[in-house]
Structures are given as structure tokens and as C-alpha cells.
Amino acid sequence: MSARRTYMRPMDGWWRRDPFFVRYMAREATAVLVVLYALVLLVGVVRLGQGQAAYEGWLQALKSPASIALHLVLLAVFLYHTWSWFNIMPKTMPLILPNGKRLSPAVVTGTGLAAAAVVCLALVIAAMKVAS
Amino acid sequence: MKRSNAPIFWSMFGAGGMLSALAGPALVFITGIAVPLAILVPPDLMSYAHAHAFAQHWFGKACLFAFVSLFLWHGVHRIFHSLHDIGIHTGAVAKLFCYGGALAGTLIAGWALLSIGF
Numbered sequence: 207m208s209a210r211r212t213y214m215r216p217m218d219g220w221w222r223r224d225p226f227f228v229r230y231m232a233r234e235a236t237a238v239l240v241v242l243y244a245l246v247l248l249v250g251v252v253r254l255g256q257g258q259a260a261y262e263g264w265l266q267a268l269k270s271p272a273s274i275a276l277h278l279v280l281l282a283v284f285l286y287h288t289w290s291w292f293n294i295m296p297k298t299m300p301l302i303l304p305n306g307k308r309l310s311p312a313v314v315t316g317t318g319l320a321a322a323a324v325v326c327l328a329l330v331i332a333a334m335k336v337a338s
Numbered sequence: 339m340k341r342s343n344a345p346i347f348w349s350m351f352g353a354g355g356m357l358s359a360l361a362g363p364a365l366v367f368i369t370g371i372a373v374p375l376a377i378l379v380p381p382d383l384m385s386y387a388h389a390h391a392f393a394q395h396w397f398g399k400a401c402l403f404a405f406v407s408l409f410l411w412h413g414v415h416r417i418f419h420s421l422h423d424i425g426i427h428t429g430a431v432a433k434l435f436c437y438g439g440a441l442a443g444t445l446i447a448g449w450a451l452l453s454i455g456f
Contacts (some may be wrong), residue, residue, distance in 0.1 A: 217425040234420040240358055241413030243366060248406045248447055250369075254393055255450035258386045265384060269374040277370025284362040291359035298352075318359070326364035333368050333379045336388070 233294070236287040243280050292318030347415050347437065354412025357404065365405065393454045403451055407444040414440040 221227035253264040267273060295318055296311035303309070372379045382388060392398035414436040421428045 217423075221423065231420075231423065234416055234423065237413040237416035237420070240354075240362070240409050241417070243362075243370075244406050244409035244413065244443065247369070247402070247409075248443055250389075251393070251402055251406060251447055252450045254386075254389055255453045261386050261389065265374075268370060274371065274374060277366055277374075280366045280370060281363060284358065284366050287355075288359040288363060291355055322360045322363075325360045326367075329361060329364035330368065330372075330378070333372065333383055336380055336383055 229290070232286065233290040236283050236290070239280055239283040240287065242276075243284070288322045289319070292322065347411070350408065350411035350440075351415035352412075354408035354410070355416075357408050358412060361405075362409075390454065393451060394456055396456065399451050399454075399456075403447055406447040407440070410440040410443045 221231045250261070250264050253260040268277075292315045296309075296314040299314065301308065368379065369384065371377075373384045393402060418428065418432060418436040421432055426432070
């Protein structure tokens with residue numbers, strides 16, 4: 207007896223049909239680059255543990271044009287991740303009901319984006335202030 | 339009833355997502371653009387002496403460990419749940435690859451940071 211060949215609806219390009227799905231896929235795709243950046247950092251930490259020569263090789267690799275280009279893409283993707291993360295936060299976080307009314311989504315998103323701006327600015331300023 | 343392990347993976351995903359949303363853009367800019375091109379920041383910001391001292395301090399160690407491992411757990415969780423959307427039917431193998439990869443990265447980061455000492 208031959209195996210049943212059930213109909214499988216093709217999934218090719220389903221997400222291109224609707225801008226909502228495109229945004230969803232773009233948001234999910236950021237995960238690949240977050241993993242990539244984690245691996246860049248992981249290599250740096252491992253090389254740091256292997257001593258000065260190994261670590262400086264990693265620093266040198268970061269200066270290559272390919273690495274700069276990669277990190278420009280990573281920066282754009284991380285900014286998109288930040289934006290999308292706080293845009294879906296009104297749906298993903300536990301309900302907050304101050305005075306029995308649901309917190310407006312715009313307040314949740316705005317607070318998150320403001321917090322991210324503060325943290326990022328603080329990190330860059332701290333990096334600038336490190337004595338050389 | 340067997341307890342689900344989903345909340346553990348979900349919370350790691352959430353923690354990594356929140357950390358990368360709050361600090362990720364600045365980290366990428368500092369480590370991947372500002373330091374290599376020597377713009378805005380001191381040229382020796384990530385020199386071996388600075389990086390080694392940072393990784394020896396408990397707080398620096400904790401930061402580096404959190405960045406690497408939580409970013410990995412965040413990413414693999416999202417990738418795993420998106421496989422279905424690109425037509426890949428997931429099973430134990432996909433799960434092993436995704437979460438096993440994050441676990442391996444976490445262990446390697448932990449081992450490297452411990453080997454740097456305090």
C-alpha cells in the first residue's frame with residue numbers, strides 16, 4: 207500500500223502578502239544577527255582568556271572593512287530590534303492596571319524607548335570618559 | 339502533571355531581548371565601530387590591559403557573561419519558533435541545535451571568564 211500523499215499548502219512567500227507579516231518576519235530575523243553579535247563577543251572573551259597576542263588578533267580583526275560593514279548592519283538591526291521590542295511590549299507584558307484602567311500602549315512603548323535611549327547614551331558617554 | 343520547561347526558555351528569551359533592546363545598539367557601536375575606528379572613545383578603551391582588568395572584576399565578568407549568554411538564549415529561542423514560519427517542521431533535532439548551541443556558548447563563555455580569574 208502506498209503512503210498517503212496529503213495536500214500540503216505551499217508556504218512560499220506567505221509573509222510577503224501583508225505588511226504586518228513583513229514586519230513580523232523582520233522582527234524575528236533580528237534574532238539571527240543578535241546571535242551573530244553574541245558570537246563575535248564570545249570569540250573576544252575566549253581570545254581574552256588566551257592571552258594578549260590572541261586578544262589583539264581579535265581587536266585587529268574588528269578593524270577590517272568587512273567587520274566594520276558587518277557592525278554597521280548589526281547597529282541598524284539592533285536599533286530595529288529595540289524599536290520593535292518596545293512596540294510589541296504592550297502585548298507581551300503582564301497587564302498593568304493603574305486606577306483600574308489599562309495602561310495605554312503608547313505609554314509602554316514610549317517609556318521603553320526612552321529607557322533604551324538613556325541606557326545607550328549613558329554607555330557611550332561612560333566609554334568616552336574612560337581615562338586613556 | 340509534568341511541569342513544562344517553556345517558562346525557563348521564555349524567561350531567558352525575555353531577559354536577553356530586554357537587555358539587547360536597552361543596551362545592544364550602544365554595545366555594537368562601541369565594540370564594533372567606535373573602538374576599531376578610534377572615533378569618540380579613547381583609542382585604548384578595549385586594550386588588552388583594560389579588557390583584562392574589566393573581565394577580572396566581578397561586575398565586568400557578570401556583564402560579559404550576561405551579554406554573551408542572554409543574547410544567545412534570546413536569539414536561539416526566537417529562531418527556533420520562527421523555523422515553522424519558513425516551512426521547517428521542528429522536532430527534537432532542531433531543538434537540540436538551537437538550545438544546545440546556546441548552552442554550549444554559555445558554558446564556553448563561563449569557562450573562558452573563569453579562566454581569566456578574579
